Amino acid sequence: MKAFVLRSYGSPDALELTTVDRPVPGPGDVLVRVRAVSVQPADWHLMRGQPYLARLIPGPLGLRRPKVTVLGADLAGEVEAVGAGVTGFSPGDPVYAMPEQGGFAEYALVPAAELAPKPENLTFEEAAAVPLAANTALIALRDQARVQPGHRVLVIGASGGVGTFAVQLAKAFGAHVTGVCGPRNVEMVRSIGADEVVNYAKEDFTRQDSRYDVIVDNAGSHSALACRRVMTRKGVYVVIGGKAGRWVQPMGHFLGAPALSPFVSQKMTAVDVIGCTENRRNLLQLTELIESGKVIPVIDRVYPFAEIPAALRYSEAGHAAGKIVATV
Known part of the structure; x- marks a missing residue:
């Protein structure tokens, strides 16, 4: 072959x-x-x-x-x-x-x-x-953040592979979703269900008045401390990805959030999809959502x-x- x-x-x-x-x-x-x-x-x-x-x-x-x-x-x-x-x-x-x-x-x-x-x-x-992108988003939202109807969810990097699934899954779980992306993808992110879209070329979401119960970070464009400014007191910050580097990144960003968690009121965590032992169960749940038209x-x-x-x-x-x- x-x-x-x-x-x-x-x-x-x-x-x-x-x-x-x-x-x-x-x-x-x-x-x-x-x-x-x-x-x-x-x-x-x-x-x-x-x-x-x-x-x-x-x-x-x-x-x-x-x-x-x-x-x-x-x-x-x-x-x-x-x-x-x-x-x-x-x-x-x-x-x-x-x-x-x-x-x-x-x-x-x-x-x-x-x-x-x-x-x-x-x-x-x-x-x-x-499989990998949707499974990652599912673990972040369902398992790490335990998203519930009415939660306000911010997806950073909403136009990427994981981000597009995170937007749709959060909506399927009943959340109000805000996506952060670049100018050319604003309409696409809105079309897959985002209630609001932040164009990072024009706005810095960390300087807005909105507060979020869950932040899913696919981009690593802001530090965990900066993201805390727009989180509720008991919010959940989930790191999935970050800017690539030769020596440390995105591992530094990925490991930094959990290290901060014991010292703040919010839950700061990261997704370990490699260690997941529920891949088949997750795929079956994703299949149900896909066949029902809630996720594409x-x-x-x-x-x-x-x-x-x-x-x-x-x-x-x-x-x-x-x-x-x-x-x-």
Whole structure:
């Protein structure tokens, strides 16, 4: 099968399109014929091995060379074969998943416990845009912030992959949602359900009179202390992402909020989607929301499989409105 293989850290040019052996499903595994895969910041952080600080911490980055050689943490496709003990899936079933790796290939192994039927009203390309970004937003809002009807929620970076899902999920949970984005995406963010939109080119949300029960921070454009100015006394601040850097960021922003939490009245926390053990349950809940029309994936661009390096370059530029997808 064809796959993009990462043998050393570097730019998108480090990815080699080559022929590798097709994976064989073991007990509990499902072999998926990949039809579409998402391209996102998680991929190019792994590709470049940055921030360097992350190489010293147990996780997906190796110290000198990549641990993950086939990137791609979102996929949609069809079941090709199942391993011993797998029930509930048969060859030909349309599915989607958030595996730790392997999406940048024609076939990928996925534990059956993390695989879910594809939403019936989505194409493979649309379904591939969902798992990691929507799962991250779901954990932030449902688990970390415990959003309730009537809560006022601010989504910073509302036009990005996670942000577009966060806006829609917060609305689905009954919240009043304000999105923060750049001028070219104001109408898009409003169209997916935001009650109010702050154009950061014209306004600084930390200087406004509004107060929020929940802030979901996908951008890292302001410090946690600055965001506290517009939070209610018992509000929740959830860090998801931040500005990329070679050495520390966005890890500094990601770790800084929880470190501040014991000293303030608000809950300051961060989302650990990598450590989530409820991926299948979350995907099933997301499927219900998608099939009911409450959540739709927003896709900026779709690339052919051979142009995944170009898709990564576009993702690194940081201008995507919604998700980037490649067809396989």
